[in-house]
Amino acid sequence: MKSFTYTITDPVGIHARPAGNLVKEIKNHAANVTICGNGKMADGKKLMQVMTLGIRQDQEVEIRVEGEDEEAAAAAIEQFLKENL
Numbered sequence: 001m002k003s004f005t006y007t008i009t010d011p012v013g014i015h016a017r018p019a020g021n022l023v024k025e026i027k028n029h030a031a032n033v034t035i036c037g038n039g040k041m042a043d044g045k046k047l048m049q050v051m052t053l054g055i056r057q058d059q060e061v062e063i064r065v066e067g068e069d070e071e072a073a074a075a076a077i078e079q080f081l082k083e084n085l
Contacts, residue, residue, distance in 0.1 A: 001066040002074040010085045013056035018084050023047045025080045031067030033077065044077075 008014060014022070026033045026044040033044030037059060042049035044063070055061055063081075065074040 001064060002070045003062060003064045004074060004078055005060050005062050006078065006081045006085075007060045008055055008057055008081075008085050011057050013059070014050065014053065014061075014085060016051070019050045020047055021084060022077075022080060023050060025077060026073070029065075029067075029069050029073035029076065031065050031070045031073040033073065034064040034066075035061055036064065037061040 010018065023045060035042045035044050035050060035053060037053050037055045040053050042053050044050065053061075063074070063077055065077065067073070
């Protein structure tokens with residue numbers, strides 16, 4: 001398992017459009033991805049679960065990646081977060 005933390009910089013947090021794009025990015029990989037924040041956990045491939053986390057600006061999320069392409073998936077997700085959130 002690979003994991004990392006990221007602090008959200010987007011002024012609105014993880015709102016609808018970036019959450020949808022994040023889920024699309026995660027679905028490009030075979031690995032299972034769990035997003036943890038606000039004391040909750042969500043399956044990264046399920047948009048409604050990601051939205052219910054309620055992550056706002058300056059909050060930290062932990063991304064846990066596990067599976068056959070976890071290294072590539074973790075790197076791609078981290079890059080996505082840096083560029084979009």
